Amino acid sequence: MALIEVFFALVGACVILRCAVWLAHWPMIFFPSVFYPLPENFFTSMGKWAVITGGSDGIGKAYAQEFARRGLDVVIISRSKEKLDRAKRDIEISTGAKVIAIAADFTKGNIYRGIAEKIEDLEVAILVNNVGILPTQIPCKLLETKQLEQNINGVINCNVKTMVKMCQIILPGMVKRGRGIILNVSSGMAKIPCPIYTLYTATKVFVERFSRGLQAEYKSSGILIQVVSPFAVSTQMSGHLKTNLITLSAEGFVRNSLMHLKAGEQTYGSISHTILGWVVQAIPTWILRRDAFHHSFQEYVKKRMGT
Template sequence: MALTELIFTLVGACVVLFYCAKLVHMLMLLFPRVWYPLPENFFTSMGKWAVITGASDGIGKAYAQELARRGLNVVIISRSKEKLDRLAREIEDTTGVKAITIAADFTKDDVFGVIKENIQGLDVAILVNNVGMQPAFIPCKLLETDHLEEKMHQVINCNVKTAVKMCHIVLPGMVERGRGIILTVSSGMAKIPFPIYTLYIATKIFLERFSQGLQAEYKSNGILFQTVSPFGVSTAMMGNQKAGFFVFTAEEFVRSSLMYLKAGEQTYGSIRHAVLGWVIQAIPTWVLRSEAFHHIFQEFVKKQVAS
């Protein structure tokens, strides 16, 4: 009897401690500048250059602009040379830093030789693995995806292979210098099973585990790895949905996410998205897997895109 009471007491104490830790963590997220302060020269102390993939629009563009404002020269890489050149001129005119553009279609197989040639020897402070794509604009079951064979190849190249290859290019220099940051953009939806986004979410889960593994392998070399997992951000890939309480503009989200750079190997990038993540993870899995939920969510996305 005494043993049973002891076991229940210990289990109860563990539960209380777990939720107390959750509460403390949430309170810390409310005040990132207090708990996770970054010196003004933090990024420039890591090196001279930022390398950003998928930089012509959305979150990648916002990272390029924000890191340039913080004193880093930028290498911006994306498919559209016209957009990259326009962004480079804007960054150089407004911040005075240098901007190098590299046009590359990450859905293709052989784009990394040119990238390596252009950034080799640069003192890279931060790599932002941002580029990504969805197999379908409106979420659907895997077999309902148009041109599925082609889309599988493109999504895996863009979302998975690119991050691995960019780390392979940039990481040796960071290890040699003993400093650097590798930031990888994932998705809040990767925290739960999310049918109708199956292929896309699977690639984001890969990125999270890949980043966690590299953090364990190279933390002793002075390199910081973090995945950022946003929910709603108003970008072209998300249908340029209207900004609101849970939907940030790309610029707002990037400024917020950088405040949590020292908050651990994974972050939602904002307290609002962290709360949303905790709520969504509390939803029973059977709800997320139901056909009714799939239909409701598809209709919701269609309305967001139409508005």
């Protein structure tokens, strides 16, 4: 009997301790600049360059602009040369930073030697693996995806292989210098089983697991690796949704997420998205499995995107 009492006492103590830690974490979420301050020269102390995939638009361009504003030169890599040239010009004019633009289609598998050759002599302080694509603009069941075979290859190449290969290219230099930052952009939707976004969210789960494992491997080498998991951000991928308390602008999201850089190996990037993450994870999985939910969610996305 005494053993059972001890067991339940230990369980109760663990629950209380977990709740205390959770409550103590709240102020850190709401006041990241107080609990996780970054020195003004924090980013430039890591090196001279920031490399951003998907850097011609949206979150990627916002990261490039922010790092350029904080004193780094930047490399932006994306598919559209027209968008790259426009982003390059915007960043150079607004910040005075040097910008290298590299056109590369991340849905292909044979582009990395060319990228490596163009950045091999750069002292890279920060790598942002931001590039990502959806299989379809409007979510649907896997077998309803148009050009499914092509989409499978493209999504996995872009959302998964790119991150691994870019780490393979840039991480050795960071390890050699004993400093560097890698930010891998996942999605808040990867926190739950997400029907009708199955392929996309599965790749984002890979991003999270890979990032956290890589941080465990290279933290002792002085490398900070963090997975950033936003929900709605107003970008081309989301149909440039109107911003509000939940849907953030790309620039606003990036500024907020960098305030959480030292908050741990994973962040939602903002207070509102952190709260939304807790809410989403509380949704019973049986609701997510219902066809009625799938249909309602499809209609909601169509309405939000004006289609």
